[in-house]
Amino acid sequence: MPGKTSIEWSQESWNPIVGCRRKDEGCEGCYAIPMAHRLAANPMTPHYAGLTHTIKARVDWTGKVGIAPDSTWIYPLEVKKPTVFFVDSMGDPFYREVEQHDRDRMMATILLSPLNTYQLPTKRPEEALAYFSDPAWRQRVADLAEEIHASTGGLGDASQIERLRRGDLAVLPNLWLGTSIALQKHANARWQSMKALQLMGWMTWVSYEPALGPVNWHGWEFVNWMVGGGMSGSYAKLNPMHPDWQRTTRDWCESHGIPYFFKQWGDWAPEALAMRDSWPADRWHEWPASASPLGLRAACVRIGKGKAGRVLDGRTHDDHPPYAHEVAA
Ligand code: SF4
Numbered sequence: 001m002p003g004k005t006s007i008e009w010s011q012e013s014w015n016p017i018v019g020c021r022r023k024d025e026g027c028e029g030c031y032a033i034p035m036a037h038r039l040a041a042n043p044m045t046p047h048y049a050g051l052t053h054t055i056k057a058r059v060d061w062t063g064k065v066g067i068a069p070d071s072t073w074i075y076p077l078e079v080k081k082p083t084v085f086f087v088d089s090m091g092d093p094f095y096r097e098v099e100q101h102d103r104d105r106m107m108a109t110i111l112l113s114p115l116n117t118y119q120l121p122t123k124r125p126e127e128a129l130a131y132f133s134d135p136a137w138r139q140r141v142a143d144l145a146e147e148i149h150a151s152t153g154g155l156g157d158a159s160q161i162e163r164l165r166r167g168d169l170a171v172l173p174n175l176w177l178g179t180s181i182a183l184q185k186h187a188n189a190r191w192q193s194m195k196a197l198q199l200m201g202w203m204t205w206v207s208y209e210p211a212l213g214p215v216n217w218h219g220w221e222f223v224n225w226m227v228g229g230g231m232s233g234s235y236a237k238l239n240p241m242h243p244d245w246q247r248t249t250r251d252w253c254e255s256h257g258i259p260y261f262f263k264q265w266g267d268w269a270p271e272a273l274a275m276r277d278s279w280p281a282d283r284w285h286e287w288p289a290s291a292s293p294l295g296l297r298a299a300c301v302r303i304g305k306g307k308a309g310r311v312l313d314g315r316t317h318d319d320h321p322p323y324a325h326e327v328a329a
Contacts, residue, residue: 008263008310009227009320010086010119016073016109017102018090019051019065023123025212026182029235032090033059065097073105074148076113077155082325087120094127100140103131108145110175111164112156115325121178121207123186125193128177132200138164171201174324176225178205182212191219198222203321209263210236211245214293221256224321230266232305240268240285240300244292246312259319262312269308271299279303 005013018036022028037059039048047066052059076085087093093103110118122128131137142164149158163169179194181187198204204223208215210231217226228249230241246262253260265273268285279301286299310316 005086005089007086007089009261011084012086013089014072014076014085014087014118015090016068016106017065017088017093017098018048018068019061019063019097020091020095021061021063021097023092024182024186026123026180026186026210029210029231029233029239031233033061036061036090063097065091065095065099065102067102073109074152074155076109076116076118077148077152079113079116082115082117082323084117084119084323087118092122092124093120094122094124094131096124096127100131104137104140104144105148107137107141107172107175108148109156110172111141111145111160111169112149112158114157114160114174115328116174117323117325118172118175119178119205120175121180121205123180123190125177125179125190125197129193129196132171132197132202138167138169171203173203173327176203176205176321178207178225178227180207180209181215182208182210184213184215187215187217187220194220195222205321208246208249210239210266211241211249212239214242214245215249217249217252221258223258225259225261226253227261227263229263229310230268230308232264232266236267236305237302240302241266242287242291243270243298243300243312244294244296248293250312250317259321260317261320262310262317264305264310265308265312267302267305267308268300269303271301273303273308273311 033052036048037052039045047068050064051062051066053062093106142161145161149156177197179190194204205225206223207227209227209229228246231239250260283302284299289295289297292298
């Protein structure tokens with residue numbers, strides 16, 4: 001079901017395609033897996049059935065994909081106010097098991113609702129690039145949008161269909177294509193696809209969350225947005241985030257005019273936010289100066305996501321590019 005999201009950088013989650021497979025270290029604490037497991041037992045959400053299983057006491061994806069009922073698909077066409085959607089918080093539309101037709105249907109819905117903003121982070125930008133590199137995607141999406149518009153009694157902005165057919169729209173301007181990066185090696189592996197998407201005209205962004213190591217962003221100056229944060233949840237215990245990983249990212253964004261959004265510290269807060277004596281020693285993690293991109297010693301303490309909050313160096317960082325309805329105004 002679509003619904004309000006607690007994710008700080010979005011307004012609502014929209015999950016027409018659900019299910020996935022772990023892709024990299026950033027998936028270790030994937031919150032979608034236990035949530036999908038719970039939803040599988042709910043008769044109101046039968047499309048989650050079979051998406052997860054338990055192996056050696058650990059819940060994981062089976063690799064199957066579930067498709068939401070029509071009501072979920074058309075929901076963004078029915079919202080009364082322009083809405084910012086986090087697309088597929090319960091999966092990845094560019095996971096290889098997702099059918100082309102379902103991706104087309106997702107794009108058709110996005111096309112028909114140009115005042116909504118759709119934030120889609122994927123760990124598979126190479127699949128996104130392959131999908132959008134096929135010139136036929138515009139024709140397929142336009143055809144499907146026409147069908148949706150007709151079958152829903154005229155929902156959505158049909159003028160967009162002609163614009164896509166005529167070639168006025170090289171991309172969908174209200175779709176923000178992001179990639180999730182936790183480590184430098186992910187940045188290295190995904191740079192080429194993201195750069196190619198940007199050159200095609202897509203609005204691109206990075207989710208550096210959970211940050212599991214320092215990343216040198218040299219070469220990523222093309223992105224339109226950066227979201228950063230540390231890990232929370234059951235795996236966070238083993239994954240403290242060095243404060244300088246976000247500090248240097250924020251400063252790099254600032255020097256290149258890229259909006260930066262600091263989502264959360266996660267379960268670990270920097271030393272300055274906690275009283276050293278009030279937390280037992282086993283909750284502390286220290287780094288030597290050599291571990292910092294800034295060359296400074298640092299420590300953090302596991303106090304929980306709520307207490308740690310999202311203040312970085314005395315302020316929140318909530319910057320983002322203008323939303324689709326703001327651009328249109
Ligand atoms: S890609 Fe996203 S949804 Fe899929 S396993 Fe990783 S974190 Fe979870």
